[in-house]
Amino acid sequence: MEADLAIRVRGVVRCFGTNRALDGVSFEVRRGEIFGLLGPNGAGKTTTLRVLTGQIAPQAGEALVAGCDVVRDRILLQRRIGVVFEEQLLYERLSARMNLEFACGLYGVDPSRVDEVLDLVGLRDRAKDKVSSFSSGMRQRLMIARALIHRPEVLFLDEPSRGLDPAAAAVVHAAVLELKRSGTTILLTTHYMEEAEKLCDRLGFIVRGRVVAVGTPLELRLRHAQPRMRVLLDEDLKERVLDLEDPGQVGQLMSWIAGGRVRSAHTMEDSLADVFLRVAGAKLE
């Protein structure tokens, strides 16, 4: 695997019964970037993440994460990755500190690391409180803290802001961006377009078990967006949307401009959701 790659996935297949959950998934994630797997429910995001974290083995293809083959080097892989699950999987009866000390024990990390990660996610003052008293946002931050306890090379976040209110999601996003600044490679799955645009350096669109497009949000827009213009004419003050790839419609626009009939004209940018809809042929929600 190339030195600048943190993850390389080639033709991974995974079936559950007759359902082909992953149908030849391929993509790469560079070191230090945030890569988002974007797709509707059931597209294969979580299954991809489970393969990459060694929870299930692929039936075909190859996946390398942090230099480890996800099947052959599973134990070494677990030491190099951190996982934040979609569900809030914490030991409710224990305090935040106890949860993190347990993680320290599992990974053989000095317990002094607990305060560092608590500071990172802003939970130091609630360290002694039982997790059962935490809000969803606090639990999510605690799960991130736990995933970071052993300083993983690659962090996997499965739907990191699902079920969170906007304020809690913003705190989680800030923590993710802080991690990126520290050089951690992050792969996150989401079906929230805004989250993907805000956090991710690059995105992969996954639909029906296949990654159908990969690129930065801007690249994806440029590559797949449809250039359009919104035009308001003086004569009826009605808006018209013109497709700028259609020579006929472009000619029409030019004639309106030459005739001095145009009150205003604005280019229209496709949202990422529009791009996704066009590329994947499916809606995200």
Add this chain to the structure above:
Amino acid sequence: MNSRAILAIARKDVLEVLLNKQLLIVVLMIPIMSAFFLFMGRIIGRETVTNLLVYDPDYKGAAAGLVGVVSQGFGDVKVTLADSPEEVARAFGPDRDGSYAVGLVVPGGFEESLRAGERPIVRLYLDGDEVGESRAQLLQAALVNYARGLLAPDPVRIEAQVVNPPRSSPVADINKFYLVTALAFSFVLGSMLAPWLLVEEVEKKTIKVLMVSPASWWDIVLAKALVAGTYQLAMSLLVPVIMWQEVAHLPWLLLFILGGTLFSVALGLLIGGILRSQGAVQAFSGMSVFAYMLPVFLANPLLPTAQGDLGRWIRVLPTYWLTDGIAASVLQSPSGGARLVVDLLISLGFALLFGVAAVRYMRRQAEVAAAL
């Protein structure tokens, strides 16, 4: 095997048990039950001292004469000699302080005057709170019989032969029975705790956190077994510590406690491999109480039921052999070392059988955990 991960999971589980009130009550039930049994044994077995106030100018000791007759009517007596009949009367008068249960005034030269054909008056004072009516009547009859016996020999000689003689100390047997009961009950803990700890992780899906850690599935299972076994062993050992006076053969008992712990945890792991929900584990725990306690009541050599048909049929229960071995090691005179060896070997054999089956079912449970 990752010993660091095993210890970390075990430490976390110990904390979880201590912070889970429901589980903690079950864990603490065993020492509480043992202490309660010990207390009950002491209460039931308490030999109350009966205080006698006696005026007898010819007193020859607590076992002789009329005083001896009265003393035999009570288990343990303390005789206090009065200086005068009035002192005895005062002790049972309106200003009595309740110190004495029985007062006896025997006139001087009682036996001589009896033989001389006189009818000497013996005064008997009784505190109704301590001496029941029937016992009072028996006491009076015994005193009269004693007097008659002085005048004429008994008209008949009785030679009695007793089969099934009462045990020398029924109180000691009650305590031994309690000890066996508490120990048998303590084994429920391992069978309940091992599946509980594992199934809770699966049901709450926290097992996923462990599955992406350096701990393998078998590290996780081993950690659960370690915690269940440690709690189980500690609680089982508390029973003979609390009731140490009742243990006749400590080394054998310790062997059975160790074997019982293996048996109980292996059974727990088997159940943990089969069941998928905490509700099912709770239901099993309820049933396991029966499995462990039935032999205590139906096949305990300390009880007569052990000799019946039920006592023989109950041997199909794997828990029977454990209970039988414990009871035999608690008894003063066990029926032989061979029986203890057989009990121990069969118990360990079942533990091994459960362990092998548990490994098979645990593989299936691992697949369930991976598919979460």
